[in-house]
Amino acid sequence: MENNFRNTHCLSCSSANAAFFGKLNEDGLSQIDSHKKCSFLRKKQALFTEGTYPRGVFCINEGKVKIYKSGEEGKEQIIQIATAGDLVGFRAMLAEDVYKVSAVTLEDCNICFIPKEAFLSIIDANAVLRNGIIKELSKELAQQAEFITNMAQKSVRQRLAVILLILKDIYQEEPINLSREDLANFVGTATETLIRLLKDLKEEGLIDTQTRKISVIDPKKLVRVSQL
Amino acid sequence: MENNFRNTHCLSCSSANAAFFGKLNEDGLSQIDSHKKCSFLRKKQALFTEGTYPRGVFCINEGKVKIYKSGEEGKEQIIQIATAGDLVGFRAMLAEDVYKVSAVTLEDCNICFIPKEAFLSIIDANAVLRNGIIKELSKELAQQAEFITNMAQKSVRQRLAVILLILKDIYQEEPINLSREDLANFVGTATETLIRLLKDLKEEGLIDTQTRKISVIDPKKLVRVSQL
DNA sequence: CGAGCGATTGAAAAGACTCAACCACCGTGG
DNA sequence: CCACGGTGGTTGAGTCTTTTCAATCGCTCG
Numbered sequence: 001m002e003n004n005f006r007n008t009h010c011l012s013c014s015s016a017n018a019a020f021f022g023k024l025n026e027d028g029l030s031q032i033d034s035h036k037k038c039s040f041l042r043k044k045q046a047l048f049t050e051g052t053y054p055r056g057v058f059c060i061n062e063g064k065v066k067i068y069k070s071g072e073e074g075k076e077q078i079i080q081i082a083t084a085g086d087l088v089g090f091r092a093m094l095a096e097d098v099y100k101v102s103a104v105t106l107e108d109c110n111i112c113f114i115p116k117e118a119f120l121s122i123i124d125a126n127a128v129l130r131n132g133i134i135k136e137l138s139k140e141l142a143q144q145a146e147f148i149t150n151m152a153q154k155s156v157r158q159r160l161a162v163i164l165l166i167l168k169d170i171y172q173e174e175p176i177n178l179s180r181e182d183l184a185n186f187v188g189t190a191t192e193t194l195i196r197l198l199k200d201l202k203e204e205g206l207i208d209t210q211t212r213k214i215s216v217i218d219p220k221k222l223v224r225v226s227q228l
Numbered sequence: 229m230e231n232n233f234r235n236t237h238c239l240s241c242s243s244a245n246a247a248f249f250g251k252l253n254e255d256g257l258s259q260i261d262s263h264k265k266c267s268f269l270r271k272k273q274a275l276f277t278e279g280t281y282p283r284g285v286f287c288i289n290e291g292k293v294k295i296y297k298s299g300e301e302g303k304e305q306i307i308q309i310a311t312a313g314d315l316v317g318f319r320a321m322l323a324e325d326v327y328k329v330s331a332v333t334l335e336d337c338n339i340c341f342i343p344k345e346a347f348l349s350i351i352d353a354n355a356v357l358r359n360g361i362i363k364e365l366s367k368e369l370a371q372q373a374e375f376i377t378n379m380a381q382k383s384v385r386q387r388l389a390v391i392l393l394i395l396k397d398i399y400q401e402e403p404i405n406l407s408r409e410d411l412a413n414f415v416g417t418a419t420e421t422l423i424r425l426l427k428d429l430k431e432e433g434l435i436d437t438q439t440r441k442i443s444v445i446d447p448k449k450l451v452r453v454s455q456l
Numbered sequence: 457c458g459a460g461c462g463a464t465t466g467a468a469a470a471g472a473c474t475c476a477a478c479c480a481c482c483g484t485g486g
Numbered sequence: 487c488c489a490c491g492g493t494g495g496t497t498g499a500g501t502c503t504t505t506t507c508a509a510t511c512g513c514t515c516g
Binding site for chain 1: 503
């Protein structure tokens with residue numbers, strides 16, 4: 001965490017709009033600004049780990065982070081992929097609990113850290129930010145309920161389609177860039193099964209793959225696959 | 229909703245301790261008291277339905293309620309079983325969003341309704357309650373992440389064991405009383421599969437079944453089944 | 457007492473997982 | 487610059503799990 005930090009300013013942060021910090025006025029932003037610390041993280045570095053106590057929250061300025069839970073036998077279940085503008089790690093802090101998930105960078109990242117005390121006191125004082133957090137929690141709760149439904153009721157093929165659509169949203173114009181194992185751990189299946197299904201979708205012309213990278217070609221058909 | 233209401237008072241409500249209302253002082257409780265309306269709901273009545281706008285929150289005084297999401301083709305996925313002392317339906321209200329889940333009573337219930345405006349203004353004014361809500365949201369988020377992991381990585385047999393343990397907690401000393409279909413919709417499997425697996429667990433002596441009712445006999449072994 | 461819904465069983469088919477082997481790309485060091 | 491080793495990706499075959507569909511049973515409510 002301590003290596004190589006380059007401070008960006010919240011006021012001029014290009015990611016700020018995406019996040020709820022976008023809802024803050026200049027005052028609120030500069031409050032956060034004065035307390036945060038930016039750092040550069042290489043691929044595969046941990047932001048935090050399941051079972052430890054939170055010391056603050058992370059705001060992603062650039063790069064992507066996987067949020068996952070390790071099940072029995074060390075198998076990871078990816079719950080979410082966070083990207084630029086996302087605030088990460090506030091759940092455990094607000095619950096005054098240990099982290100129930102882990103967070104690791106998927107690529108080189110610029111990430112700002114806001115210490116617990118600063119964040120909590122800003123939240124306490126700033127109703128706008130507070131409501132933003134409450135809404136974010138609520139929104140995520142609904143998303144997860146949907147995710148549960150998908151995982152519980154759909155076939156692996158359908159789930160893969162769902163996940164590809166989610167990832168398309170996250171990676172925007174870029175091709176999806178995840179290891180097959182990570183992808184399998186998101187879909188909740190064996191790596192081999194995932195590979196076979198990817199091949200099918202490629203042959204059907206819905207996606208294209210270049211070694212590790214995946215591009216969604218026909219989102220509409222993917223939606224159809226995800227539902228039936 | 230309008231039939232047969234018998235007002236209970238929050239101050240003397242036996243369920244209040246279980247919920248976050250328990251954290252309130254007398255002042256806070258009587259504030260809620262003056263705004264709420266209690267009613268008696270028969271089995272299978274809806275509190276709210278996916279897609280509609282919330283008008284307030286529900287506090288369960290007595291009885292059990294299933295919270296579920298309908299997937300494609302009308303198949304329900306049960307997300308949670310709420311019981312006495314639980315507050316239900318605040319997610320959508322806080323997100324200023326439509327309900328993303330539905331809630332239906334599983335048995336005859338006494339349920340209090342607190343209108344939106346009252347609830348929001350109490351939350352706004354009362355930091356203790358507000359923090360309670362934030363914590364509750366955070367706690368549920370972590371629980372759901374765990375649930376996702378279970379659904380995605382475990383076999384149906386393991387999932388059934390997990391769900392039976394959850395239900396044992398909810399039903400306390402009582403035997404679990406759910407239709408096979410509801411149970412299947414919680415575990416995320418076909419009713420027939422569920423029945424076969426229940427039979428197995430019964431033959432192995434981990435549970436007992438009396439027609440519809442299920443008693444957990446050996447929770448420790450059930451834990452073992454849930455993990456392997 | 458009969459209708460109907462919920463529960464149960466059987467058999468066949470589809471889906472997914474495991475294990476084992478093989479391939480391909482990448483970075484390192486000689 | 488190339489050989490080597492290693493990790494991540496891919497394929498095949500066999501097995502087990504789960505689903506589906508069809509049929510039967512049995513309780514409960516009117």
